[in-house]
Structures are given as C-alpha cells and as structure tokens.
Amino acid sequence: QVQLVESGGGLVQPGGSLRLSCAASGRILSINTMAWYRQAPGKGRELVARITSERNTNYADSVKDRFTISRDNGKNTVYLQMNSLKPEDTAVYYCYANLQSKSERGILIGWRNYWGQGTQVNVSS
16 A cells, blocks of 8 residues: 655744655555645645656746755655745645555556645744
C-alpha cells in the first residue's frame, strides 16, 4: 500500500522559513511528477510547485523566487523550501505523487495519483 507522509509544517513569523518534506513508501516502482498543493480556509486547492522525474520545475506566480521544490529519488522524497513567508501562505499543504507500484502479489499497478494527509503551515506574528 502506497503512502505519502508529510512533515515540517508549523507556526512561523512573517519573513521566516520552513522546509516541508514528503516521503513516499510502499512497493513503489517508479515516480513521475511530484508536487505540493495548498488549500487555505474557504478556498480551493491550488498548485504551489511541481517537479518532474527529470527535475523540471514549475511554480505558482505567488511563490516564485521564495519557494524551492526539490526531490531525492533514492529516498522517494520531495521537499519544499519556503522562504520569506507571508501571512497569505497560511494553508494546509498537500504532497502529490504520480507513481507506479506493485501489489503484495507482485502485480503491476499502473500510474496512479496519490496524496498525503496534509500539513498545516501558519504564518503569523
């Protein structure tokens, strides 16, 4: 069973930094795109940053030059370094991965999308 587990959220003052991590576990064969999304109270879920298996990246305009996404393929982990945080960055941050895995019996499970449970980031003085 594939799981994505996030960590690193918390409370930080405006201008501060946080680093989120998301580790994928299970019978994983290959991971394609990994990404971070966020959802603020009363708003829809939005893409924050995305990184492909070739390490091509995309960012939301609101976080460009402040956030950096990276990945460690050997650890099946994606990171989000968040600098110069603003109150409007307050949200639940979700990890996403598109990956292939296999069942307990070794049967190939095709490309599927998986989500983490979310980690809260609060930016406030």
